[in-house]
Amino acid sequence: MSILTILHHPDPRLRQNARPVTTFDSDLQRLIEDMFETMYDAPGVGLAATQIGVDLRLAVMDCSDERTSPIVMVNPELSNFRELEKLDEGCLSVPDVQDQVPRYNRVHLKALDRQGKPFELEASGLLAQCMQHELDHLDGKLFIDHLSWLKRDRIRKKLSRKRRSD
Numbered sequence: 001m002s003i004l005t006i007l008h009h010p011d012p013r014l015r016q017n018a019r020p021v022t023t024f025d026s027d028l029q030r031l032i033e034d035m036f037e038t039m040y041d042a043p044g045v046g047l048a049a050t051q052i053g054v055d056l057r058l059a060v061m062d063c064s065d066e067r068t069s070p071i072v073m074v075n076p077e078l079s080n081f082r083e084l085e086k087l088d089e090g091c092l093s094v095p096d097v098q099d100q101v102p103r104y105n106r107v108h109l110k111a112l113d114r115q116g117k118p119f120e121l122e123a124s125g126l127l128a129q130c131m132q133h134e135l136d137h138l139d140g141k142l143f144i145d146h147l148s149w150l151k152r153d154r155i156r157k158k159l160s161r162k163r164r165s166d
């Protein structure tokens with residue numbers, strides 16, 4: 001297993017619309033293990049393949065306090081969006097930035113598991129929020145896209161100052 005490098009905004013690879021997964025081979029299983037290791041190490045509650053420069057519709061998540069509920073979603077689809085709220089959010093690809101974005105508190109997930117078998121899940125709370133965040137990554141979107149122009153401009157300036165001092 002290995003810890004993978006997480007891309008940071010404004011890397012153009014974070015803006016790609018990822019391709020569906022079609023083969024569920026041992027390479028895919030290794031990629032999923034590495035993504036879990038990278039997510040738990042970060043630490044984060046989710047990680048999309050897009051964030052490590054892999055152009056596939058695949059994300060891993062674990063929103064449990066004990067970090068014992070790993071979920072893999074391959075080619076995910078969300079539906080039945082309910083209860084729009086504004087929730088605090090952050091992203092491993094946009095370090096040191098947190099802000100409130102509109103998310104649904106309840107969603108229905110249809111996806112494939114790591115073996116390619118279809119499953120469905122009714123999600124709420126942080127897990128539902130995380131699913132929406134990860135699906136955005138697979139569509140080349142970041143949570144800061146949901147913020148006002150003024151806030152995004154402040155973030156852009158903050159990150160370019162940070163890059164100069166790194």
Ligand code: GNR
Nearest residue numbers: 044045046047089090091092133
């Ligand atoms: O670790 C993460 N925390 C988080 C908090 C609120 C909403 C979404 C997230 S996902 C984020 C990890 C990440 O960047 N996944 O893409």
Ligand code: NI
Nearest residue numbers: 090091092093
């Ligand atoms: Ni993210």
